[in-house]
Amino acid sequence: MTEPDLDATALRREFAEELTAERKLPADWRAAVEAVPRHECSPAFYVPNDAPGLTAYVPITRELVGAEAWLRRVYSDETLITQFDGRDIDWSDPQPISGANPTSSSTLPSLVVQMLDALDLDDESTVTEYGTGTGYSTALMCHRLGAERITSVETDAGVADRARAALDRCGYAPRLVTGNGLAGADRSDQAARTIATMGVRGIPWAWVRETAPGGLVVATLRGWLRSLGLVRLVVEDGQHATGQFIAADPAFMIARQQQAPANIGMLPGDDDGKTRETEVGPEVLNMPDSGFVAQLALPNSRSFFMPDDDGRLRVYVLDAANESFAVLTAAGAGWLVREGGPVSLWAEVEQSLALWHAAGSPAATEFGVSVEAGRQRVWLDNAEDGPSWRLPVVPGS
Numbered sequence: 362m363t364e365p366d367l368d369a370t371a372l373r374r375e376f377a378e379e380l381t382a383e384r385k386l387p388a389d390w391r392a393a394v395e396a397v398p399r400h401e402c403s404p405a406f407y408v409p410n411d412a413p414g415l416t417a418y419v420p421i422t423r424e425l426v427g428a429e430a431w432l433r434r435v436y437s438d439e440t441l442i443t444q445f446d447g448r449d450i451d452w453s454d455p456q457p458i459s460g461a462n463p464t465s466s467s468t469l470p471s472l473v474v475q476m477l478d479a480l481d482l483d484d485e486s487t488v489t490e491y492g493t494g495t496g497y498s499t500a501l502m503c504h505r506l507g508a509e510r511i512t513s514v515e516t517d518a519g520v521a522d523r524a525r526a527a528l529d530r531c532g533y534a535p536r537l538v539t540g541n542g543l544a545g546a547d548r549s550d551q552a553a554r555t556i557a558t559m560g561v562r563g564i565p566w567a568w569v570r571e572t573a574p575g576g577l578v579v580a581t582l583r584g585w586l587r588s589l590g591l592v593r594l595v596v597e598d599g600q601h602a603t604g605q606f607i608a609a610d611p612a613f614m615i616a617r618q619q620q621a622p623a624n625i626g627m628l629p630g631d632d633d634g635k636t637r638e639t640e641v642g643p644e645v646l647n648m649p650d651s652g653f654v655a656q657l658a659l660p661n662s663r664s665f666f667m668p669d670d671d672g673r674l675r676v677y678v679l680d681a682a683n684e685s686f687a688v689l690t691a692a693g694a695g696w697l698v699r700e701g702g703p704v705s706l707w708a709e710v711e712q713s714l715a716l717w718h719a720a721g722s723p724a725a726t727e728f729g730v731s732v733e734a735g736r737q738r739v740w741l742d743n744a745e746d747g748p749s750w751r752l753p754v755v756p757g758s
């Protein structure tokens with residue numbers, strides 16, 4: 362392990378102290394945060410640009426900002442982005458970046474330890490992790506449990522190679538698998554715990570199959586509109602996993618194989634569909650709780666806005682699975698919606714919001730999740746006959 366001249370050990374202790382004071386570091390994970398050299402996992406990275414302007418992300422390396430600023434940045438509660446749009450970065454001459462999507466990172470440490478804590482580990486636990494990324498979360502688990510208990514899967518070969526080298530520098534040799542984690546970790550046994558640090562549209566059945574009965578799966582569900590949140594499921598008997606959302610906010614980059622289709626397809630023409638009034642405006646898509654419900658109602662949709670010829674705002678909702686659409690335009694104090702295709706998308710949103718309001722507008726953490734092979738649902742009140750929404754089933758898992 363190479364320690365930089367600056368005292369990284371002292372900075373890690375300071376960092377752990379800060380997180381603890383903010384109640385963001387569970388006691389069981391403090392020793393790992395103090396021990397694992399995050400700078401070995403992300404020696405060079407990008408962070409969002411604070412200054413106004415077009416540049417969205419700026420590079421941070423030891424050479425660019427100096428040893429102290431670099432290391433302080435590493436040992437702070439920040440996500441460190443290490444790849445955009447699946448392309449590796451030329452670290453010999455890193456440039457500011459805009460108009461690109463992060464595809465690999467070292468996740469916000471406070472979120473990593475929150476997720477690890479939700480795994481409720483004991484010293485004997487074995488873990489499968491999906492989304493090795495920089496290897497930092499893998500290294501934390503290796504420190505706590507021993508590398509022989511950890512398997513981690515990364516889909517991107519370059520990212521996986523760098524994580525292997527970083528983990529080696531940290532002194533850990535877990536089982537690392539390069540491949541599509543939606544199909545599982547190719548284990549010969551079942552892990553006691555499964556964790557994913559990339560977002561998924563539904564829980565891959567392979568994750569349930571490869572987790573021991575009574576074991577836990579901790580992962581983030583998301584759609585193409587937004588993140589749904591962090592779920593914790595108990596694998597019951599090899600046939601079911603059931604649990605609930607434990608946090609609403611966490612947003613992870615979506616699994617590579619589940620990104621929304623690059624092409625949005627044909628936009629509906631001005632005369633397509635039927636127009637009606639609606640009391641539900643498009644702002645429900647962006648508000649925290651109603652946005653969660655709208656995402657459940659629109660599992661295959663994307664949304665964006667454009668001005669029409671008169672400069673008025675038009676909000677489009679397009680379904681990638683069946684080509685249904687809804688187009689919202691302001692009309693006086695209310696909204697008009699024009700819908701077409703086999704599913705009335707906005708009616709789905711209205712009905713889901715009505716069910717949610719009738720239940721007292723509960724927070725995301727009141728929603729349950731049930732996963733079976735070929736069928737999974739998010740529900741309210743009870744799994745049998747409460748209101749429920751289907752999640753997309755991951756093909757081939």
Ligand SMILES: C[S@@+](CC[C@H](N)C(=O)[O-])C[C@H]1O[C@@H](n2cnc3c(N)ncnc32)[C@H](O)[C@@H]1O
Pocket residue numbers: 464465466467468473491492493494495496497498499514515516517520540541542543558559613614615616617618
């Ligand atoms: C947020 S990063 C992981 C953070 C990581 N745990 C860390 O601490 O550095 C998400 C990672 O998931 C990987 N990923 C995306 N889709 C995947 C898949 N289907 N199987 C395995 N890994 C995947 C991405 O390439 C990316 O490296």
